[in-house]
Amino acid sequence: MATTKHLSTDEIAIFKECFNEYDTDQGGNITVEEFARVMRKTNPSISDEEVSNIVGEVDLDGDGTINFDEFITMMTGQPYKSPEPATSISSPEDNEKETGGTPSEVVSSAAAVRGVSTVSAKLQRQRLANQIYKDAWMEIDPSLKGLITPIQLKQVAAKTGLAVTDLEIEEMADPANGGDVKIPYERFLDFAKRQEVDDIVSGYGE
Structure with missing residues (x-):
């Protein structure tokens, strides 16, 4: 039972x-x-x-x-x-x-x-991915409180296996910087989590 x-x-x-x-x-x-x-x-x-x-x-x-x-x-x-x-x-x-x-x-x-096993595997992967995102970011910004450039963000994305477009990078940029595109850690993490959630949801249909 x-x-x-x-x-x-x-x-x-x-x-x-x-x-x-x-x-x-x-x-x-x-x-x-x-x-x-x-x-x-x-x-x-x-x-x-x-x-x-x-x-x-x-x-x-x-x-x-x-x-x-x-x-x-x-x-x-x-x-x-x-x-x-x-x-x-x-x-x-x-x-x-x-x-x-x-x-x-x-x-x-x-x-x-x-497909329960598929979804469960993706949930486990997300828990592990959160630490991977943090570690990759800290190689550039150890404090997690600074801002990084689009080129640096693409380096972080490549290390963590995330696919990111130029438009998505612009959307992640801190609006307080005006036209200077710089990305804070919190916005990157929100983006990464959204991708993982989309992945989990898509697993339901597999």
Whole structure:
């Protein structure tokens, strides 16, 4: 029988970023339309029926959308429940009545279409990548508080395996410098994390 997976704070934060990629209106739930929009970035041929079936398989509370707990269940392959007062937690029997299946059955069905191992591997890679980004940057700016040039940024990107365009470098530049394109560490790290989140989300469609 599947058991609830213990997730670290960092892992939950990563899943939240992924969740927000789907939840485009930031309403707290992923609708069928929002889910389809992201799925079709990597699988353009997926049908509306297939999308609806996937949402239905993980929609444990039966409201027609995917909430954050259901999203983590889908991505990890194990039932997940956020800490909350016991009085508000639905019983497994209630979930079975609402969805036509137990949480473990939902997990098993969802895992077949999503590739849990791929997503898990990418989550692990992101945790390792954060330190790699930091180490590469510190070779140029040991304090992590300075600014580096576009050429230096491309050197950092090459060392860390990131693909970056000139336009993306301009978007990372500190606006306080006016026309002088210099990039702070925080903006680079935000860019790198966005790329990793996009990679994780795309892994769902593989």
